[in-house]
Amino acid sequence: MYIVEDKYSEILEDVFELTQTSSILDPVNNSLTFARSAEYLSQLKNTDKYISVIVPYDMDKLLINELPKNINVHVLEKGDSIEYVFTYIHNMINKYKAPKENIIGDDVNIHESVIFGVHGNTYCVCPDGSKLNLKHMGNIIVEDNVDIEALSIVHRAGMTSTIIGEGSKVCVKCNVGHNCIIGKRTFLAPGVLLGGGTEVGDNCYLWQGVITRSNVKIGDKVIVGAGSVVLNDLLEPGIYFGTPAKYIKPYNESLR
Numbered sequence: 001m002y003i004v005e006d007k008y009s010e011i012l013e014d015v016f017e018l019t020q021t022s023s024i025l026d027p028v029n030n031s032l033t034f035a036r037s038a039e040y041l042s043q044l045k046n047t048d049k050y051i052s053v054i055v056p057y058d059m060d061k062l063l064i065n066e067l068p069k070n071i072n073v074h075v076l077e078k079g080d081s082i083e084y085v086f087t088y089i090h091n092m093i094n095k096y097k098a099p100k101e102n103i104i105g106d107d108v109n110i111h112e113s114v115i116f117g118v119h120g121n122t123y124c125v126c127p128d129g130s131k132l133n134l135k136h137m138g139n140i141i142v143e144d145n146v147d148i149e150a151l152s153i154v155h156r157a158g159m160t161s162t163i164i165g166e167g168s169k170v171c172v173k174c175n176v177g178h179n180c181i182i183g184k185r186t187f188l189a190p191g192v193l194l195g196g197g198t199e200v201g202d203n204c205y206l207w208q209g210v211i212t213r214s215n216v217k218i219g220d221k222v223i224v225g226a227g228s229v230v231l232n233d234l235l236e237p238g239i240y241f242g243t244p245a246k247y248i249k250p251y252n253e254s255l256r
Helices: 009-018 038-044 061-066 082-093
Strands: 031-034 051-055 071-075 115-118 123-125 131-133 139-142 153-155 161-164 222-224 238-241 246-249
Touching: 009 031, 009 051, 009 071, 009 082, 031 082, 038 051, 038 061, 051 082, 082 123, 082 131, 115 139, 153 161
Parallel strands: 031 051, 051 071, 115 153, 139 161, 222 238
Antiparallel strands: 123 131, 238 246
């Protein structure tokens, strides 16, 4: 198992001057981030922020050369895990730091038994096969007129925000994973389990026991029937059901 301090001392020297990390999707000035692919790295082409970014060995070299001078790129050696190196350094930087404060809107009801702001699960695999969890430094934003009922769990985001939109209702024993974004006036029935990074649009109804895979997207005006498992994006309005959830018929709020 390689030691990050020995193998990537130049990154650590850079980071000790920056003293913070951020998401490639919402980069912060004077911070360290990472980009798994050219699609993510290209988002830094037009920023004037000073960013240090870790990229894998096989990153497009032409793209790296096109980046502005305010972007400092650290290329990993072949075979090294970008998730492991970033998580290790991120945890070192943020070891004694508190996460961002949560933001709670007006007319919000959160039952006393809700577990709110729990540390999310973003594990990477270490070179020796063990697992290392990213310290979650993000927060939770709950907009106005939201209800979160008994025994539900809401995880804070890794570096950005878990968001529950205005007028949405989270019933009993739901799980809202880290970095989830729930739109406005959406309803989660009892026992809904949203994997981390799930996005749910406005005016949706997810009925009892619905489970989503991490990072799936559900568009506006979608109804998902009880017990369904969402494995793929559901972007078009409509009623979906099954394992995996499939389109059944057009959206009709009277059928919710």
